[in-house]
Amino acid sequence: MTNKTLTDFEKQIAELEKLIDNLKQKALDTGVNTSEALEELQKKRDDLLKEFFSNLDAWDNAILARHQKRPYTLDYVRNIFDEFIELHGDRLFADDHAMVCGIGNIEDKQVAFIGQQKGRDLKERQYRNFGSAKPEGYRKAMRVMHLAEKFHKPIVCFVDTPAADCSVGAEERGISEAIARNMMDMMSLKVPVIAIVIGEGGSGGAIGIAVANKVAMLEHSIYSVIPPEGCAAILWRDPSKAKEAATALKINAESAKELGVIDDIIKESLGGAHRNADETAENIKEYILKCIEELSPKTGDELAKERYDKFRNFGKYIEN
Amino acid sequence: MAWFNIENKKVKNAAQNLPDGIWTKCPGCNEILFNKDLEKTLKVCPKCGYHFKLTFQERINIFFDENTWEENNTNLETGNPLDFPEYDIKIKKGILKSGLKDSVVTGHGKVRGHLVSCAISDFNFMGGSMGSVAGEKIVRTIEYGIENKLPVIIFTASGGARMQEGILSLMQMAKTSGAVLKMNEAGLPFIIIMTDPTTAGVHASYASLGDVIFAEPGALIGFAGARVSAQAGVGNTSKPDDFQKPSFQLSHGLIDGIVHRKDLRKVVAKFISFAMEGEK
Numbered sequence: 001m002t003n004k005t006l007t008d009f010e011k012q013i014a015e016l017e018k019l020i021d022n023l024k025q026k027a028l029d030t031g032v033n034t035s036e037a038l039e040e041l042q043k044k045r046d047d048l049l050k051e052f053f054s055n056l057d058a059w060d061n062a063i064l065a066r067h068q069k070r071p072y073t074l075d076y077v078r079n080i081f082d083e084f085i086e087l088h089g090d091r092l093f094a095d096d097h098a099m100v101c102g103i104g105n106i107e108d109k110q111v112a113f114i115g116q117q118k119g120r121d122l123k124e125r126q127y128r129n130f131g132s133a134k135p136e137g138y139r140k141a142m143r144v145m146h147l148a149e150k151f152h153k154p155i156v157c158f159v160d161t162p163a164a165d166c167s168v169g170a171e172e173r174g175i176s177e178a179i180a181r182n183m184m185d186m187m188s189l190k191v192p193v194i195a196i197v198i199g200e201g202g203s204g205g206a207i208g209i210a211v212a213n214k215v216a217m218l219e220h221s222i223y224s225v226i227p228p229e230g231c232a233a234i235l236w237r238d239p240s241k242a243k244e245a246a247t248a249l250k251i252n253a254e255s256a257k258e259l260g261v262i263d264d265i266i267k268e269s270l271g272g273a274h275r276n277a278d279e280t281a282e283n284i285k286e287y288i289l290k291c292i293e294e295l296s297p298k299t300g301d302e303l304a305k306e307r308y309d310k311f312r313n314f315g316k317y318i319e320n
Numbered sequence: 321m322a323w324f325n326i327e328n329k330k331v332k333n334a335a336q337n338l339p340d341g342i343w344t345k346c347p348g349c350n351e352i353l354f355n356k357d358l359e360k361t362l363k364v365c366p367k368c369g370y371h372f373k374l375t376f377q378e379r380i381n382i383f384f385d386e387n388t389w390e391e392n393n394t395n396l397e398t399g400n401p402l403d404f405p406e407y408d409i410k411i412k413k414g415i416l417k418s419g420l421k422d423s424v425v426t427g428h429g430k431v432r433g434h435l436v437s438c439a440i441s442d443f444n445f446m447g448g449s450m451g452s453v454a455g456e457k458i459v460r461t462i463e464y465g466i467e468n469k470l471p472v473i474i475f476t477a478s479g480g481a482r483m484q485e486g487i488l489s490l491m492q493m494a495k496t497s498g499a500v501l502k503m504n505e506a507g508l509p510f511i512i513i514m515t516d517p518t519t520a521g522v523h524a525s526y527a528s529l530g531d532v533i534f535a536e537p538g539a540l541i542g543f544a545g546a547r548v549s550a551q552a553g554v555g556n557t558s559k560p561d562d563f564q565k566p567s568f569q570l571s572h573g574l575i576d577g578i579v580h581r582k583d584l585r586k587v588v589a590k591f592i593s594f595a596m597e598g599e600k
């Protein structure tokens with residue numbers, strides 16, 4: 001493990017990239033051949049990235065998963081889907097901007113998508129409620145999933161939420177019921193369901209749209225029963241011990257795979273998804289297509305049964 | 321690192337919500353109550369109606385027809401699948417405090433003559449939290465009900481999913497919610513009694529999926545536990561006086577009723593007869 005924090009490291013990389021840009025500009029402005037120096041700097045940058053990223057701990061992944069430049073659900077949807085349209089509203093109360101749903105094409109496959117959506121700047125963050133969906137968001141998601149089932153189309157869920165909304169209003173409208181019902185109803189869906197944790201897989205807010213035949217995590221995403229800060233606050237009365245909590249909770253993708261709760265890990269671009277969103281989107285797209293190909297030949301009953309059996313067996317205990 | 325060290329705190333002797341001694345001060349009205357009197361009133365304050373928490377054994381004694389309860393799934397024990405710091409000692413403390421191997425007791429017994437499959441969570445074992453064992457036992461209780469065509473009743477008392485089993489605990493939410501689907505497919509009644517407290521991962525899974533949901537008076541019920549709310553800043557916004565209380569749940573349409581402990585058997589038996597008797 002290196003002592004440098006991810007944030008410091010990214011500053012160092014940013015300085016290198018500034019030099020690289022300057023060199024490129026110099027070449028344009030003066031016609032001087034800078035390609036050798038340029039190659040050297042680029043190699044240095046990539047080597048540094050490779051080295052640093054081969055030693056990430058769980059907390060580094062939490063920082064990456066919450067990175068302010070990290071691609072969000074709609075970034076991937078725009079990149080991966082053709083002719084997509086958003087579908088709004090739960091038909092009961094409101095349209096939740098923290099949960100986006102719609103339909104679109106991935107190559108020749110017609111697919112429904114669901115996902116939590118975070119905002120980039122302060123205004124959008126508030127508009128998206130920081131990616132924390134309310135009951136109406138979960139109910140909209142379930143409505144669109146039932147729509148996909150009615151028309152025999154696969155469902156892709158993008159998970160990216162710090163937690164479900166826990167405001168007074170969310171409690172009044174039954175946030176617990178909405179999440180619980182989603183998990184139950186998703187068990188019965190007779191179409192392929194694929195869930196991908198692309199950033200933060202925050203507790204009940206995440207699993208409320210992640211009961212799927214195939215569950216994957218992006219390489220640097222996190223999936224956790226409680227935010228590391230919350231865990232540290234409760235167990236050690238000290239939120240600053242979040243790094244220790246992240247390690248103890250095993251919130252990173254590799255640990256989730258070892259514990260058997262996810263099927264696959266999807267590679268991100270070197271240095272994290274935000275450094276090359278297109279490349280990461282391409283990996284996601286390939287993964288979705290591979291899953292659809294594998295799941296499509298199965299009958300609806302088989303899909304529901306396999307999904308149920310998979311979740312039925314989660315847990316580790318001693319039986320005497 | 322310091323926090324890996326095992327705590328040296330004293331473990332409390334017995335599985336009791338009532339302090340040792342002959343009297344108890346009611347948290348509801350500050351009245352001094354004799355423990356012997358409290359036992360006669362099912363641990364409900366005769367003056368203000370405050371419902372004290374029950375141990376699993378007290379619940380069994382109060383709820384089931386005499387000598388009809390039989391425990392099952394006693395062979396399941398909790399390991400430490402994540403090697404989570406201090407978890408082993410917390411399990412040991414929970415065992416000492418509750419007399420249980422984990423937070424959920426399961427079995428079958430009769431309520432006014434109706435045989436039911438039942439799970440009871442006991443707050444004395446790590447706050448009734450749900451890890452792998454609790455999740456598995458809830459599912460097996462439901463499966464036992466389906467195999468034997470019995471109603472299933474669950475008494476919830478839980479702060480939520482158990483942190484120390486990380487993502488495995490989160491998966492118990494989906495696992496237990498899925499089992500309720502099988503109950504629905506089998507056309508059997510699934511009855512939830514929310515006792516103090518029913519929050520977070522348990523509230524946001526099987527507890528909210530009952531065909532009928534009844535709450536004991538005074539129970540704290542909600543998605544966000546108190547500390548999580550504080551962290552998320554919910555504490556800063558104005559909350560109604562009865563926020564996360566049964567009257568709040570009832571007025572927002574989230575539960576079927578608030579039922580006094582002395583009336584639970586009657587209400588549950590009525591629903592079972594509605595669900596199980598007559599033309600199918």
Ligand SMILES: [Zn+2]
Nearest residue numbers: 346349365368
């Ligand atoms: Zn009282």
